[in-house]
Amino acid sequence: MISHIPNNPPHNTDTLYAQAHEAVGAFQFDESVVAVFPDMIQRSVPGYQAILSGIGELTQQHAQNNSNLYDLGCALGAATLTMRRKVEGKKCQIIAIDNSEAMIERAKEHLHAYHSEIPVQLHCADMTQFPIENASVVIINFTLQFIDPNQRETLLKTIYQGLNPGGILILSEKLHFNDPKLQQSIEHLHLQFKRANGYSELEISQKRSSLENVLITDTEQDHLTRFKKAGFQSAGIWFQAYNFASFLAIKTTP
Secondary structure (H helix, E strand, O other): OOOOOOOOOOOOOOOOOOOOOOOOOOOOOOHHHHHHHHHHHHHHOOOHHHHHHHHHHHHHHHOOOOOEEEEEOOOOOHHHHHHHHHOOOOOOEEEEEEOOHHHHHHHHHHHHOOOOOOOEEEEEOOHHHOOOOOEEEEEEEOOHHHOOHHHHHHHHHHHHHHEEEEEEEEEEEEEOOOOHHHHHHHHHHHHHHHHHOOOOHHHHHHHHHHHOOOOOOEOHHHHHHHHHHHOOOEEEEEEEEOOEEEEEEEOOOO
């Protein structure tokens, strides 16, 4: 569900965890998060703008005429807007899905602000239950990590079955590493990234507590194994910054 609207007006600063809380509740994509979401992502996810740019280029390369493009876990619609700009002139439609009503309502506002001939359907729905049909591009941008791990393989199989030959899945996720020393070193880099972007130790600690048991990461190998089980013939990382990576998986045969 992680997303950011490029070129949007000045946004609210993320101070959700700036004050000490007696008890930190589980992270939710509610109105308070939606209000500061662009700032939260810019200051928390290294390489995010590069990933958005790559999504646009890969969409332009692989989008097929008369097909559907999916943004699963669309949040505020950043990937949707990026795809929309890159497929002008092709007879595609974008189907954007998120289970947060607050995100969908704000995404509508952003989409209406940009004129385009490419139609977009917005659905407040569970992406694990949504049909994928006649697809040439599917985006899951930092959302699978919020899905029950037991549902992830089934979701990827559904996506694979709904992709046309030559279709692609772009999956961006936070990773963890089995080697404890490697994990510690790369996690340190990420923490320094957040500190450099103005987050205090209190904010970092409370945000980590709120995401515990909500954001559940996989290793690179977990993802590659899951792609293979789903049926993808080609898959690998096309971009990585610290412990954040984006995978490209291609359906090369019918």
